[in-house]
Amino acid sequence: MISSWLSSARHAVVLTGAGMSTESGLPDFRSAKTGLWNRFNPQQLASTYALEHQRQSFVEFYQYRIRTLRSCKPHEGHAILADWEHRGWIKQIITQNVDGFHQQAGSRHVIELHGSLRTVRCQRCGNTQDSEVYLHNRLHCECGGFLRPSVVLFGEMLPEDAIEKAWQAAQKSDLLIVLGSSLQVSPANQLPVIAKRNGAKIVIVNWEVTELDDIADIVIHNRKIGDVLREIHHELKESGE
Ligand code: APR
Secondary structure: OHHHHHHHOOOEEEEEOHHHOHHHOOOOOOOOOOOHHHHOOHHHHOEHHHHHHOHHHHHHHHHHHHHHHHOOOOOHHHHHHHHHHHHOOOOEEEEOOOOOHHHHOOOOOEEEOOEEEEEEEEOOOOOEEEHHHHHHOOOEOOOOOEEEEEEOOEOOOOOHHHHHHHHHHHHHOOEEEEEOOOOOOOOHHHHHHHHHHOOOEEEEEOOOOOOOHHHOOEEEOOOOHHHHHHHHHHHHHHOOO
16 A cells, blocks of 8 residues: 555655664664663753753763764665655655764755754854764864754754755655654654645554554554565565556
């Protein structure tokens, strides 16, 4: 069913969350046993408060995340989405992830709602550098400003242009596929609601139940995203698309 919806969609959009990258080895945030927020307190480590008042633990937390990120790479599911974009089956990916895996796998139309852990940004002059500098304890810009990861911290607004583009994509979509998000965080979790209101079909592929299962046309739980994407991809190829 999903493969036929994909091949006939006018403007299919994919919304990904941290569950899209667990098969690459990156932990998500809220999975019962392995979620990052079960081991670390986001308000103490990933917030504007931590940036200003807990600088040492803030830096150590992001050194851990940057080191983990650089030891992982996109998996086949990311490559399949890039292929679907290339074939015109999907138009955009809106991601809550900061790992850059969609772009590394070849996707070009990616909207990063929560920024990117691939770079750090100077608080004083705005200059960005590769986040690898954190792993060499280079925490200050040539201008003397502090370098912070280019991600949206708890307590910060999302980038205006990313929100604008994501809203437009959701409004234009006639098929929105959610992959690996608990849909607990706003404003990303508004996107399926907007798409639905504009008549789009909604598909949710997520191991656990999500906040928006009741508005979805198809929900797939207890299956790995990689397996589901491989299955859909196989169906599309079989049908001669
Ligand atoms: N296949 C299918 N589902 C999976 C897989 C997988 N391989 N791995 C994990 N999941 C599911 C989990 O069951 C979970 O419900 O992915 C979901 C990920 O949800 P979260 O951990 O809440 O991540 P996300 O929805 O992306 O969080 C949104 O919260 O903390 C902030 O900024 C952070 O971008 C993040 C935002």
